[in-house]
Amino acid sequence: DADVTQTPRNRITKTGKRIMLECSQTKGHDRMYWYRQDPGLGLRLIYYSFDVKDINKGEISDGYSVSRQAQAKFSLSLESAIPNQTALYFCATSDRGTGGYGYTFGSGTRLTVV
Amino acid sequence: EDQVTQSPEALRLQEGESSSLNCSYTVSGLRGLFWYRQDPGKGPEFLFTLYSAGEEKEKERLKATLTKKESFLHITAPKPEDSATYLCAVPYHGGSQGNLIFGKGTKLSVKP
Numbered sequence: 001d002a003d004v005t006q007t008p009r010n011r012i013t014k015t016g017k018r019i020m021l022e023c024s025q026t027k028g029h030d031r032m033y034w035y036r037q038d039p040g041l042g043l044r045l046i047y048y049s050f051d052v053k054d055i056n057k058g059e060i061s062d063g064y065s066v067s068r069q070a071q072a073k074f075s076l077s078l079e080s081a082i083p084n085q086t087a088l089y090f091c092a093t094s095d096r097g098t099g100g101y102g103y104t105f106g107s108g109t110r111l112t113v114v
Numbered sequence: 115e116d117q118v119t120q121s122p123e124a125l126r127l128q129e130g131e132s133s134s135l136n137c138s139y140t141v142s143g144l145r146g147l148f149w150y151r152q153d154p155g156k157g158p159e160f161l162f163t164l165y166s167a168g169e170e171k172e173k174e175r176l177k178a179t180l181t182k183k184e185s186f187l188h189i190t191a192p193k194p195e196d197s198a199t200y201l202c203a204v205p206y207h208g209g210s211q212g213n214l215i216f217g218k219g220t221k222l223s224v225k226p
Contacts, residue, residue, distance in 0.1 A: 004157075033213075042218040043158075043201070058213070090157050101148055101205060101214060105157030 003027050006091050006106035013081050013113055021076045021109045023091030031094045032074040033103070034058075034066060036087040043090070049074055050096070081113045117141075118204055120217035127224050130191045135220045137202035138184040147185050148214065149178050150201040158201055192224045 004025045013019050023032065034046040035058075045058030047066040055066060063085060065077045078085055088110050092103040117140045127133055139147065146165050150158035162171040164180040171178045175196060177188045187200055199221045203214040 035216075040218065043203075043216040045213060045215075048213060092157070101146055101203075102160050102163065103150075103158070103214070104160070107157050108155070 002107065004091055004093055004104050004106035006089075006109050008109060009107065010110045011112070013111070015082055015113055017081050019078045019081055019111070021078075021089055021091075021111070023074045023076070023106060025072050025091075025093045025104075027093050027095070027104055028071075029093035029095045029104070030071065031096060032068065033092040033094070034064075034074070034076045035090045035092060036060070037090060037108075038087050046076065046089075078111075081111075083113045086111060086113045118202060118215055118217040120200075120202060120220050122220060123218070124221045125223070127189075127192055127222070129193055129224055129226050132188070132190045132192070134189070135187040135200055135222070136184060137187070137217055139202075139204050140183075141204050145205045147180055148203045149185070149187055150203065150216075152199045152201060152219070161200075189222070192222075194224050194226050197222055197224045 007022045031050050033048045035043045037043050044060050046060055046064050047058050048056050049068045052068050067075050088108050090108050091106040094103050119138045121136045146163050148163050149161040151161055152158040162178040167182045169180050175190050179186045199219040201216050201219045203216040206213045206215055
């Protein structure tokens with residue numbers, strides 16, 4: 001099994017729908033992140049969490065929300081999806097013990113909003 | 115504003131043709147520079163961390179170096195399996211520890 005698992009791998013949804021992307025990890029890491037990747041724009045941070053009770057906005061949090069259900073689970077929600085949220089979404093984890101920067105990424109969720 | 119710029123955007127090499135990728139950054143008080151490799155349809159995979167100017171790290175055909183303003187990823191005698199997008203990243207200045215800002219990447223293609 002992968003260290004960081006994202007579900008679903010691919011999703012097509014309609015404008016205005018609510019959608020949740022899920023991430024679970026078996027690394028035992030305390031920190032979890034959501035990034036989105038767009039062609040020509042690179043990876044941009046949406047939200048991050050350093051422990052279960054800690055949630056922080058990243059660079060592009062508008063239109064998104066997150067929930068850290070447990071140390072191993074971090075979900076990303078789009079309350080009302082819009083076409084410009086079409087992107088590749090990545091969950092990542094890191095360990096404070098290594099300075100917090102050696103990320104382990106999931107395989108990504110390709111989201112298309114039509 | 116913290117920035118990370120990678121060049122070139124794309125690089126095509128013949129198998130065995132050595133070259134270098136560049137990552138320049140503008141951050142105060144660098145707390146490390148990180149290289150990742152990303153294969154199509156997959157998440158980035160961590161390669162190296164460099165912390166101080168003059169430091170070098172090696173892994174197979176890859177060697178990363180760091181100066182005060184930029185980092186280079188040298189690829190020696192590349193093989194087709196080295197084809198991927200290479201990303202560099204630095205921590206946000208003043209941000210919470212653990213947050214990285216990524217460059218847009220260099221897409222490397224190695225032809226047999």
